[in-house]
Amino acid sequence: MSKKMSKKTKHTLFVVVVLVVALLLMSAYTVFIQPNLEQENYVYKENQAQKGVLQSGVTESGTVTMGLTTQEYDLDVSTDEDDEDDDDEDDDIKYLQVEKVYAAVGQVISEGDPIYKFSDVSIEAVRKALTYEQTEARIALSQAQSEMEVGAITASLSKDETELAYALAQQNYDVSIAKINQEASERVLKIEQLLSEIVELQYSLVEDDYREQMHDLLDAYEDAQDDYDEIMSDDEYAFTKQLEVIEALKSAKESYEQFMDSYDSSNDEIDDKLEEIADLQKEIAEQNQLVEKTLLSASQTLESTNVSGSIADQKYSNSLKSYENAVSKAQAMLEEATQKLEAFEVFIGDGTVYAEGSGMITELGYEEEDYLINAGTLISYAAEADKTVSVDVSEEDVVAISVGDSVKISFSAYPDEEYEGIVSSITTTATSRSTATVSYPVEIAIQGDTSKLYGGMTADVSFVTEEEKGDTANEANS
Numbered sequence: 067m068s069k070k071m072s073k074k075t076k077h078t079l080f081v082v083v084v085l086v087v088a089l090l091l092m093s094a095y096t097v098f099i100q101p102n103l104e105q106e107n108y109v110y111k112e113n114q115a116q117k118g119v120l121q122s123g124v125t126e127s128g129t130v131t132m133g134l135t136t137q138e139y140d141l142d143v144s145t146d147e148d149d150e151d152d153d154d155e156d157d158d159i160k161y162l163q164v165e166k167v168y169a170a171v172g173q174v175i176s177e178g179d180p181i182y183k184f185s186d187v188s189i190e191a192v193r194k195a196l197t198y199e200q201t202e203a204r205i206a207l208s209q210a211q212s213e214m215e216v217g218a219i220t221a222s223l224s225k226d227e228t229e230l231a232y233a234l235a236q237q238n239y240d241v242s243i244a245k246i247n248q249e250a251s252e253r254v255l256k257i258e259q260l261l262s263e264i265v266e267l268q269y270s271l272v273e274d275d276y277r278e279q280m281h282d283l284l285d286a287y288e289d290a291q292d293d294y295d296e297i298m299s300d301d302e303y304a305f306t307k308q309l310e311v312i313e314a315l316k317s318a319k320e321s322y323e324q325f326m327d328s329y330d331s332s333n334d335e336i337d338d339k340l341e342e343i344a345d346l347q348k349e350i351a352e353q354n355q356l357v358e359k360t361l362l363s364a365s366q367t368l369e370s371t372n373v374s375g376s377i378a379d380q381k382y383s384n385s386l387k388s389y390e391n392a393v394s395k396a397q398a399m400l401e402e403a404t405q406k407l408e409a410f411e412v413f414i415g416d417g418t419v420y421a422e423g424s425g426m427i428t429e430l431g432y433e434e435e436d437y438l439i440n441a442g443t444l445i446s447y448a449a450e451a452d453k454t455v456s457v458d459v460s461e462e463d464v465v466a467i468s469v470g471d472s473v474k475i476s477f478s479a480y481p482d483e484e485y486e487g488i489v490s491s492i493t494t495t496a497t498s499r500s501t502a503t504v505s506y507p508v509e510i511a512i513q514g515d516t517s518k519l520y521g522g523m524t525a526d527v528s529f530v531t532e533e534e535k536g537d538t539a540n541e542a543n544s
Contacts, residue, residue: 126457133452163188214389458505
């Protein structure tokens with residue numbers, strides 16, 4: 067039979083057990099607990115699997131950011147008259163004016179919702195100014211083209227006159243063909259007379275008084291047309307008043323048409339004289355054939371006149387180039403004025419600006435009675451589906467993340483729901499959250515229905531940083 071353990075032995079054994087337990091607890095604290103307390107609070111997860119893929123990852127916290135979309139006003143409605151009338155008290159009427167604002171900051175809008183309505187007065191004022199600018203540009207182009215035609219004819223005649231002098235120089239050296247020279251001289255005089263008459267006609271068509279008269283008649287005709295449109299559209303005016311404006315319009319129109327008939331008549335007269343010059347030149351050319359032998363003995367004179375002809379050719383080319391540049395400039399001005407008017411009509415539509423997308427309004431650029439003098443933002447709104455989360459990921463974990471990776475997102479506001487996300491960008495410039503930790507900003511685009519999410523919400527993003535294939539795996543957290 068075994069002996070019973072003494073009381074002293076039991077006490078000694080108890081003390082030994084207590085010491086062993088204490089040592090074990092201290093070791094566990096030193097090995098497992100204390101290192102975790104000193105580390106930054108990263109959460110790594112591993113999924114337990116019997117067979118398949120073992121995933122481990124990291125979870126980081128960030129906040130929701132709302133994506134902003136803007137509608138800009140960049141329409142050019144300025145005209146040359148704006149610069150000339152800078153001191154005009156009614157200068158603002160040359161710009162669109164906001165008559166009504168349908169939306170407010172913080173309001174949720176849908177695509178196609180009305181935002182602004184412009185006043186009819188400002189719309190018509192801008193349209194009239196742009197139309198007038200287009201009309202002026204069209205008139206300027208027509209004038210430039212006419213001047214080019216007249217100038218080209220004048221330069222050509224000058225060139226032809228020099229070339230003609232080359233032919234006449236040969237005849238002057240042969241007295242034996244005095245009669246031919248006399249006839250040629252008469253024709254030259256006739257050409258000079260015709261040239262002089264053409265120059266006078268051309269000058270009369272382009273001189274300032276003539277152009278000013280044309281503008282005055284055109285302005286009077288347009289003013290009479292405006293008076294006619296105003297009075298005939300208003301029943302309050304007496305019938306006698308309507309007859310007066312009809313008669314005034316008829317008179318202004320007849321005066322303008324008579325002027326233009328006179329203008330066409332002058333151009334026809336120039337054409338007739340040019341044809342007569344061409345006939346004379348043809349006759350001179352025929353006579354030149356009779357003095358072909360004489361021309362051989364006048365080579366020195368011919369060489370001198372040939373140089374003059376080259377100079378005339380250069381002057382002719384330079385003159386044409388100058389006129390062509392003027393026409394090109396006028397054409398560009400007309401195209402610009404036309405594009406501005408067309409862009410205005412496309413923008414103004416029915417006089418209301420509509421939302422191009424959906425979201426919550428964060429900024430309205432204009433208030434009622436504001437004029438759209440300069441380019442600016444019409445409206446900014448946070449698009450419903452354009453929400454992102456930005457988090458910082460340590461340098462050890464960011465190398466396992468790529469743009470396009472799928473992530474899981476949870477929100478403290480909705481603990482029972484989980485969202486999907488896609489890594490949209492990884493910033494390669496590091497940020498230091500402490501002296502010992504380097505991290506990189508990663509942006510995630512939130513997928514699915516984000517209507518319940520608001521800017522500034524706290525979100526936890528879980529990344530998969532490692533995957534292993536195997537038959538078994540143990541769940542671990544560190």
